[in-house]
Amino acid sequence: MSDMLPRGYSGENCSVARALEVVGDRWTLLLVRDALIGITRFEDFQRHLGMATNVLTDRLARLVEEDVLQRSRYQRHPDRYEYLLTPKGRNLYSIIGALMSWGDKYYAPNGPPLLIVHDHCGGAPVRHLTCTNCGESLGPDDVAIVPGPAGDVVAAELSQ
Numbered sequence: 001m002s003d004m005l006p007r008g009y010s011g012e013n014c015s016v017a018r019a020l021e022v023v024g025d026r027w028t029l030l031l032v033r034d035a036l037i038g039i040t041r042f043e044d045f046q047r048h049l050g051m052a053t054n055v056l057t058d059r060l061a062r063l064v065e066e067d068v069l070q071r072s073r074y075q076r077h078p079d080r081y082e083y084l085l086t087p088k089g090r091n092l093y094s095i096i097g098a099l100m101s102w103g104d105k106y107y108a109p110n111g112p113p114l115l116i117v118h119d120h121c122g123g124a125p126v127r128h129l130t131c132t133n134c135g136e137s138l139g140p141d142d143v144a145i146v147p148g149p150a151g152d153v154v155a156a157e158l159s160q
Contacts, residue, residue, distance in 0.1 A: 013150065022066045023092065027051060027059050029099070032085075032092050035069065037114075040082035068092070101127050 012018065023029055030049055039045055046056055060083055063069040068089040071081050097116060104112040116125055129138045136142070 022062070022068065023095075025059075027055060028063065029096065031056075031059055031063065032068065032089060033096050033100075035083065035085050035089065036093060036096055040084060041074075042081070042083070045083075063089070097125065098127050 023032065027049070031045060034045055034048055039048055042056065042060070045051070045060070046053060049056070051059075060069065060071075064071050064083070066088075067086050069083040070086050072084055073079055074082050100112075100114070100116070117123065118125070129143075130136070131138055
């Protein structure tokens with residue numbers, strides 16, 4: 001019996017597992033982070049992250065396939081491409097920001113290496129979940145996880 005998770009989650013009815021299938025490895029999240037700070041070209045990703053070119057090629061192709069990045073030609077003869085965030089990729093901003101905030105809190109003893117600031121006023125974003133009904137800020141002790149519209153399988157597993 002192996003302790004490793006399977007590569008695919010086709011039998012899983014879990015949004016977290018399905019999302020991790022796309023962005024669940026270290027290199028992929030770092031590529032998205034770099035795209036969010038404006039890095040778009042293969043050579044720049046490679047230089048900034050120090051990734052092996054075959055790994056970088058694989059991860060970029062996967063992000064394009066999943067519509068997280070869009071490949072766009074910026075030069076002809078020879079053809080050269082950049083990788084731009086799609087709306088789906090830009091939606092990862094809050095995930096990257098939350099990981100950054102968590103890492104700053106627990107793994108940056110000399111202070112955060114980067115800061116997120118509001119272009120308009122210089123303020124910092126606040127990371128929290130808010131209830132859509134009452135507006136209250138919610139922490140892990142304030143919520144319950146319940147089956148959703150597609151949660152029949154999950155509901156059956158939870159009740160066992």
